[in-house]
Amino acid sequence: FDxxxxxxxxxAVAAVLAEKGLGEKKITYRLRDWGISRQRYWGTPIPIIxxxxxxxxxxxxxxLPVILPDDCVPDGSGNPLNKHAQFLHVDxxxxxxxxxxxxxxxDTFIDSSWYYMRYCSPGNDAAMVDERTDYWMPMDQYIGGIEHAVLHLLYARFWTKVMRDFGLVKFDEPFANLLTQGMVLNETYYREDPAGKKTWLNPEDVELTLDERGRPVSAILKTDGQPVAIGGTEKMSKSKNNGIDPKAQIDQYGADTARLFTxxxxxxxQTLEWSGSGVEGANRFLRRVWAYAVAQESRVQTGLAQPAGAAGALPVAxxxxxxxxxxxxxxxxxxxxxIQYNTVVSACMKMLNTLEAAKPDDSAAATAVITETLSIFLRVLNPVAPHITHVLWQELGYAGVHGDILDAPWPQVDPAALEQAEIELMIQVNGKLRGSxxxxxxxxxxxxxxxxxxxxxxxxxxxxxxxxxxxxPGKLVNIVA
Known part of the structure; x- marks a missing residue:
């Protein structure tokens, strides 16, 4: 077999063993029966008497279906359905x-295994799904947390095949594409009492001392100034009290900043490590966007009135x-x-850098180019930062030509613009860069x-x-001296 x-x-090994009568090739599943019942009120009733x-x-x-009673009030002493005589006692x-x-x-995993199919048949009270489901499914893109990547996906696929076998749907797989998004991480801080019990403190309530490289060396609680222990970076959770209040972020920086940073x-x-300095950086970028766009207002409104081709042949710049x-x-x-949104944001940053670095004159050609390129930039940034781009689109006058930015056509790459009359070649002498x-x-x-x-x-x-x-060709010249 080497x-x-x-x-x-x-x-090959399986074939030899089978030939000698020593065994046969067989798939052994590690799946086990999974109990679907839960001792709680809020769930789908199990239709058994x-x-x-x-x-x-x-x-x-x-x-069918068995309907939960509306007047059942949980009191913390167990499943309240056991105390609801009208529901419990039947013939x-x-x-x-x-x-x-x-x-x-x-259990909720039963519901989450087919809820997306039910969305395709709204208003139908006579069946789980109808023929509309076969039109809309399978789902083009499914996005879920990475913690559900194995079991939830397994249940959803299993449930789909069960519904297929019952003739309820005609497809075999529920999702055409799957994206499992990473978890959000944040620092953790705590105090420990003599008995070893830890009290976890929210990062917003902690003040850090950093070394010269920006790494935390100590921490104190803001309210009393006393030391707290640094627990490391972990998934945001209630148990570790290291979550970030979205409303506080939105109140301070705006929703666009939170979206852009995330x-x-x-x-x-991949996992996302929350960073206060990163949020501030995202906010600074959006402030630059606003400042640049507002500075172009008079130029853009002039450019919008120009007929196509008014710019004529363009200067090299x-x-x-x-x-x-x-x-x-x-x-x-x-x-x-x-679905690589981080590099889409990076592209927006490169666009803004390019626009800011350009020093166009007041010619009609320059006005036309700035009007075009700024509109491209705003439309690419819009899915990431919808609020600021919506306002700028209106203020600059683009809405009068293209309508609301959400209705505006997505910018198209101009192949002619990508053509380059001249190119830069690097020159190496004996393998070392010496010029261009x-x-x-x-x-x-x-x-x-x-x-x-x-x-x-x-x-x-x-x-x-x-x-x-x-x-x-197109890259470099290497001279062997």
């Missing part, structure tokens, strides 16, 4: 003798600006389709070699004629 791949070797004469009897189909549907209804209810801090499928914005737009579109040249994109090899050898900085490292010149 040299075989894993699966190939497994099949317990009769001393007949045993466990299913509720007749004509009496056996088989023999008619007094019997008792099952008071356990189904999307930018990490890829969706404006061509470069359009090319860079459309290049970033192309990458942002790709990342949106991959800007040359026509369609320049032939001889022209590239001549320009590279003529570079002043390169000539310092050459002694006589080079032994060899290697041209990597």
């Amino acid at each position: 040299g075989m791949r894993y699966q190939e070797a497994v099949d 317990h009769c001393e004469s007949c045993g466990d009897v299913p509720v007749p189909e004509a009496d 056996c549907p088989r023999c008619g003798k007094p019997a008792r209804r099952e008071t356990d209810t189904m 999307m930018f801090a990490s890829p969706p499928e 404006l061509q470069t600006l359009r090319r860079e914005i459309h290049r970033i737009l192309q990458q942002a579109e790709h990342d949106l389709k991959r 040249i800007t040359i026509a994109k369609d320049a032939d090899r001889a022209s590239i070699e001549a320009a590279a050898l003529a570079n002043e900085n390169v000539q310092k490292y050459l002694e006589g004629a080079p032994k060899k010149i290697i041209v990597v």
Whole structure:
């Protein structure tokens, strides 16, 4: 079996064992029966009636569904359904003798295994689902917490196949694509009493002392100034009291800041470490967005009135600006389709840097380019920061042309804008970077070699004629001296 791949070797070993009568290939599942009952009021009733004469009897189909009573009040002493005589005591549907209804209810994983299918058949009181479910399902994109990535997905797929076998649906799998988002982490702080019991303190109530590298070295409680222990970074939870109040963040920074930080801090499928400085950084970025956009107000409103093509042939600087914005737009579109929102935010930051770095004059061409590129930027940023972009879209006058930003068409990459008449090539001498040249994109090899050898900085490292010149098209020139 040496040299075989894993699966190939497994099949070969199984075949030999079967041939010798020593065994057979068989899949052994580690799945076990899973009890669905829970001793609580709030859940789906289990439609079983317990009769001393007949045993466990299913509720007749004509009496389904079993409805929970509305006047059942939990008192903390156990399942309140056991004390609700009207619900509990029924006649056996088989023999008619007094019997008792099952008071356990189904666990929530039963409901979460098919709720998304029920959404496809709203208003139907006669069946679980109807033919509309086959139109809408399977779901194009399902997003859920990583803590549910195994069991919930298993139950949902199992339940779908059960419904398929009963003829309720025609599809085999519930989800076409699945994204399991990571958990949000935060620092933990606590005090421990003599008995070893820990009292967890919210990070907002703790003041830190940092070393020269910004790492926490000690912490005190703000209310009394006394030390608290630093417990490390853990998943946000009530038990560790390390959650962040969303309302407090929104009141201080606005919803757009909270959204932008959350999307930018990490890829969706990875854990996100909460950072107060990161939130402040997101807020500073949005302030820059506002400042830049407002500064362009008069220019944009003039540009909106210009007919298409009024700018004519563009100067090199404006061509470069359009090319860079459309290049970033192309990458942002790709990342949106991959659900990589952190790099979409990064693309927005690159766009703003590019716009701020441009120093356009007051010409009609410059006005047209700024009007176009700023509108692209606002539309790409809108899914991340909808409120500030909505207001700026209105204030700058774009709404008068395109309607509300939510109704405006998504910006399209202009292939012509991506075309580059000139390109920059790096020049290496004996493998070390020694300079660069800007040359026509369609320049032939001889022209590239001549320009590279003529570079002043390169000539310092050459002694006589080079032994060899290697041209990597579109990237670099390597001179072997």
